[in-house]
Amino acid sequence: MNEISILEKLNHPNIISGRLFSNRFFYYLEMDFFEYDLLGYVKRNFLSIFDKKIIVKQIIDALYYLKLKKIIHNDLKNNNILIDENLNIKICDFGLACYKSRLDFPFNNISPSALEEYEVYSPELKQSIEYGEKSDIYSFGILTYFIFQEFNYKFETFIPISDSESNNMFLECIEYNPMNRPSVESLLLSAYFDFLYDKMFCFGKLEDFTIETETGSIIKKDKKLTINIKSKRAVEILCCCHILTSLRYTSKAKKLNLTENRDSHSNLDLGFTQLTKKRFLYVDSDRTLKPIQFMTQLDRIEYLDFFYGNENYQAEE
Numbered sequence: 001m002n003e004i005s006i007l008e009k010l011n012h013p014n015i016i017s018g019r020l021f022s023n024r025f026f027y028y029l030e031m032d033f034f035e036y037d038l039l040g041y042v043k044r045n046f047l048s049i050f051d052k053k054i055i056v057k058q059i060i061d062a063l064y065y066l067k068l069k070k071i072i073h074n075d076l077k078n079n080n081i082l083i084d085e086n087l088n089i090k091i092c093d094f095g096l097a098c099y100k101s102r103l104d105f106p107f108n109n110i111s112p113s114a115l116e117e118y119e120v121y122s123p124e125l126k127q128s129i130e131y132g133e134k135s136d137i138y139s140f141g142i143l144t145y146f147i148f149q150e151f152n153y154k155f156e157t158f159i160p161i162s163d164s165e166s167n168n169m170f171l172e173c174i175e176y177n178p179m180n181r182p183s184v185e186s187l188l189l190s191a192y193f194d195f196l197y198d199k200m201f202c203f204g205k206l207e208d209f210t211i212e213t214e215t216g217s218i219i220k221k222d223k224k225l226t227i228n229i230k231s232k233r234a235v236e237i238l239c240c241c242h243i244l245t246s247l248r249y250t251s252k253a254k255k256l257n258l259t260e261n262r263d264s265h266s267n268l269d270l271g272f273t274q275l276t277k278k279r280f281l282y283v284d285s286d287r288t289l290k291p292i293q294f295m296t297q298l299d300r301i302e303y304l305d306f307f308y309g310n311e312n313y314q315a316e317e
Helices: 002-007 038-044 049-068 134-148 164-173 184-189 191-197 243-255 274-278 297-308
Strands: 018-022 027-031 081-083 089-091 209-212 216-221 224-229 235-238 282-285 288-291
Touching: 002 018, 038 081, 038 134, 049 081, 049 089, 049 134, 049 164, 049 184, 049 191, 134 164, 134 184, 164 191
Parallel strands: none
Antiparallel strands: 018 027, 081 089, 209 216, 216 224, 224 235, 235 282, 282 288
16 A cells, blocks of 8 residues: 555556555556566667766656656656557555655665665665665665666676676666765756757847647747747747856756866766756746756657758857
């Protein structure tokens, strides 16, 4: 019932959702069907570095959402990540999850020798001492290693990831001391994910325009872009040069204790760039303001491809 009570409080595109029903004797939890978990998908399909980073980014999105809900997953591993053919992922199996204010210690009665088999879990979780959301960051680091090595190696026979940026992030995430691991916020905002937004540019400098197509319209006025796609809600994007974007970015970075180039809670070199700032655009969707990276992967691709497929401008420096 713990898993059900937690899932009922979650609503995120990268977290499995379920419907609870019962009869006189049993409770049933109905969930969407996915043909593959992460291990099965990676073993059957070729994934480019870009594809792997897309998967990693969605896991980070979900972990950030869980942190906002003050929930620790505690069981982040390959068979608890479901994936479809479009690389959309969903984290499942919240059987070991708990609230940060009410910690569980699932390894409390397991012998030290047996604990060696549980390589995906953080040292503090296996030692049954106080832990926080950075326990999930450790598991995320191990999972990142397996994704980039395509599950061909056991962690105990460590072989560096060929992509140096991914290898550096992995090493930061598996620091023994949780205080030295990066926060989920710093991972979310780091330049490591700039590649997802390399088409973004300052559209506020363009002349106002309206583009009508069979599938929708694009309206640019001042420093705001409105994208209408038939059968979907309109999306409003503020340009990176909009004063509200700048204020929100600065406020967010300050609140997260992020300096220009470093996470003050760890040794991670964030490498914030101008693109990192430009990508911090806000989308007015369903009456809430949220960063564009929190759109579902499918919507993000659809909206941005729709826009960039209709513009002939070069990105501005």
